[in-house]
Amino acid sequence: MTKILELCNITKRFPGVLANDNVCLDIEEGEIHALLGENGAGKSTLMNCLCGLYQPQEGEFHLSGEKVEIASTADSVALGIGMIHQHFMLVPQLTVAENVASNLRSRDKVLVNLNRVREEIIKLSKETQLQVDPDAYIWQLSVGVQQRVEIIRALMAGAKILILDEPTAVLTPQEVVELFDILDGLHKSGKTIIFISHKLDEAMKISDRITVLRDGRVVDSVNTSDTNTSELARMMVGREVLFRVSKGDVKCGDPVLEVKNLKSMDTRGLPALRDVTLHVCHGEILGVAGVDGNGQLELAEVIAGLHPAASGHVFMSGKEMTNCSPRDIRRSGFGYIPAERRKVGAVLEFSIEDNLVLATYDSAPYSKNGWLKRKEIGAHAEDRINSFDVRTPSKEAMAGDLSGGNLQKVVLARELSLEPPVLLCAQPTRGLDVGAIEYVHNRILEQRERNAAILLISTELDEVLTLSDRIAVLYQGRIMGIIDNEDVDIEQLGLMMAGTLDLNAEAERGV
Numbered sequence: 001m002t003k004i005l006e007l008c009n010i011t012k013r014f015p016g017v018l019a020n021d022n023v024c025l026d027i028e029e030g031e032i033h034a035l036l037g038e039n040g041a042g043k044s045t046l047m048n049c050l051c052g053l054y055q056p057q058e059g060e061f062h063l064s065g066e067k068v069e070i071a072s073t074a075d076s077v078a079l080g081i082g083m084i085h086q087h088f089m090l091v092p093q094l095t096v097a098e099n100v101a102s103n104l105r106s107r108d109k110v111l112v113n114l115n116r117v118r119e120e121i122i123k124l125s126k127e128t129q130l131q132v133d134p135d136a137y138i139w140q141l142s143v144g145v146q147q148r149v150e151i152i153r154a155l156m157a158g159a160k161i162l163i164l165d166e167p168t169a170v171l172t173p174q175e176v177v178e179l180f181d182i183l184d185g186l187h188k189s190g191k192t193i194i195f196i197s198h199k200l201d202e203a204m205k206i207s208d209r210i211t212v213l214r215d216g217r218v219v220d221s222v223n224t225s226d227t228n229t230s231e232l233a234r235m236m237v238g239r240e241v242l243f244r245v246s247k248g249d250v251k252c253g254d255p256v257l258e259v260k261n262l263k264s265m266d267t268r269g270l271p272a273l274r275d276v277t278l279h280v281c282h283g284e285i286l287g288v289a290g291v292d293g294n295g296q297l298e299l300a301e302v303i304a305g306l307h308p309a310a311s312g313h314v315f316m317s318g319k320e321m322t323n324c325s326p327r328d329i330r331r332s333g334f335g336y337i338p339a340e341r342r343k344v345g346a347v348l349e350f351s352i353e354d355n356l357v358l359a360t361y362d363s364a365p366y367s368k369n370g371w372l373k374r375k376e377i378g379a380h381a382e383d384r385i386n387s388f389d390v391r392t393p394s395k396e397a398m399a400g401d402l403s404g405g406n407l408q409k410v411v412l413a414r415e416l417s418l419e420p421p422v423l424l425c426a427q428p429t430r431g432l433d434v435g436a437i438e439y440v441h442n443r444i445l446e447q448r449e450r451n452a453a454i455l456l457i458s459t460e461l462d463e464v465l466t467l468s469d470r471i472a473v474l475y476q477g478r479i480m481g482i483i484d485n486e487d488v489d490i491e492q493l494g495l496m497m498a499g500t501l502d503l504n505a506e507a508e509r510g511v
Helices: 043-050 073-078 096-108 114-128 143-156 173-188 200-206 229-237 296-304 326-331 341-345 374-387 404-417 434-449 461-467 490-497 503-509
Strands: 003-014 017-028 032-037 058-063 066-068 081-084 161-165 192-196 209-214 217-223 255-265 271-281 285-289 311-316 334-337 422-426 453-457 470-475 478-484
Touching (some): 003 043, 017 043, 017 192, 032 229, 043 161, 073 081, 081 143, 096 114, 096 143, 114 143, 143 173, 173 192, 173 200, 173 490, 271 296, 271 311, 271 453, 296 422, 326 334, 341 404, 453 461, 478 490
Parallel strands (some): 032 209
Antiparallel strands (some): 003 017, 255 271, 470 478
16 A cells, blocks of 8 residues: 655654654555554654644654645645544534534635535535534534534545544444444545544454554554454553453442432533432442433532532432532542542642642641651652552652643542542543553452442443443433443443433333
8 A cells, every 4th residue: 555644753852751752653545543552652742743733853744755844733734634633623502514614714714605515514424424414503413423523524624634533432332333434434435544542442443554652652563453452452551461350249238329319500500410319339339331421520529529419319328418528528438539630639739649648648647736747648659659650750749740641540549548438430540551441440349349339430331341230321411221230231321321212211111
C-alpha cells in the first residue's frame, strides 16, 4: 500500500516533560491504524501536533510524499485531516445541518447554502451508513448519532484522514457495533483512519495495523493479524498483564448501603435521578452500567453528600444519611473514589503526601494535640506511592503536577487504605493503563473479600462485567433493571443502556 502520511522524528517538549521523543510513524492510504499506549504515553500529544493544536520542537510531517507545514488547525483541515474528539464540538441548540454549515463557513470564510448542505448530508448518509436527519437538533440525538454528525462534519470539510480519539468511550454496545460498521465502510471507500484507544480488543477487531507508544516513544508497529492482546499489553506496559481477575464466590451479607426512591435535580434544575432504588450488601459489588451523563454523577454525589436529594432516602448500616454533610458521611464508614479527581478527589495545590491523609490528618498516627506529625505522614506517603506505583519525582510534589492517571492512583491509594465498610467507586480506572487497571481491579476485589459493600459506577462495560456480582442499568436517571452478573445477556444490557428495554416497568406490568 502507498504511504499517505509520515510523521518523521516528531519531538514535543513541555516544561519538565518530554511528551514525544523522536516519534516516527507512517500511515498507509486506506488503512485503519490503531494507536495504543498507556496514560501519558504521548498519543494525544502526537495527534494534537498533527492537527495543528501543538507545534513540535523537532520533526516533519509528510503527506503523500511531500513535506507539509501544519501551523494551525486550519492547516490540517486544508490538508484533509479531520479529528473526532472524545468530547464533541457540537452546538446542542443548532440543527445537524447548521452545525455542519458552521464548520464549512469557518473553513471557507463565506456563507454557505443551508439547503445544499442538507442535500449533501442526506447523500453522504446514504453512501456511508451515517444515517442522520439534517433537520434534527443536536440535543435531540443520542450520543452515537451525535458522533455520526461529527464524522459527517469532518468528511464534508474534505477530510481524507480521520482521527478518532477514544470513540467508543461514550457508546452502548450496539452503538459500538454500528460505529465499527461505519468505519469499515469508510475504510473500504478509501478513507484512512487513525483509531486512538486503550481497549485492546477493539483495536484488534477494527484495525489493519497497530502502533504502540510508551513513555513518548514508539515501541513497535505491527500488523494486527500478527499480534494479540497479551503481546500488545506487554508492549504498552513493559510486563505481562493478566486480563482476568480471580473473583471468589460472593458471600453476600445484610444490606449496608440502601438507596430508596431517590430523586434529585441537576445543576440546571432538571430531573437527574428519578425514583432510584437499590441496595448493596456486605461482601458484594453492585455495578451501575450506563452511558455517561445518565445520572451517574448525581447518584454518586448524593450518596457522598456533595449534591442534595430532592426526596428519597440514603441509609448506611441502617442509619439515615440523606443530605448529611460529607464529613459526617465519611465518618460513618464511607469511602469515595470520585469520577472528577481534579475537582473533587484531590487538592491540587497540596503535596502528594498531604493528599494521602486528607481524610485522616486529624487523627493518630498523623497528628497529636493539633500538630501534624510529618515523619509519619511522609512514611505513609512513601508506602502508598510504592504500593500504587505513583510515578512522581517525590512525595513533596504538588498533586496538580501529576498526570491524570497518577493523580487517580493517589486518590485510590488514600481511599482503599481506609478499608471502609461502604466503598463507592466512580470511574476508578479512568485514565489508567492496562497494568494499573489490573492492579486496581484486584485491590477492589480485596475490599470485597474483606466484606465491604461496594457500589461501582463505571461507563466501561467490561469493567462492570468483570467486577460486579449484580448489575444495575441507569438510563436518564432511572434504574432500568438489576440483574445477576451470571444471568447477563450483552444484547439485553445494551438495550437497557439505550433506554429501549425497562425490566422494572415490565415487572410492574407482570410481563
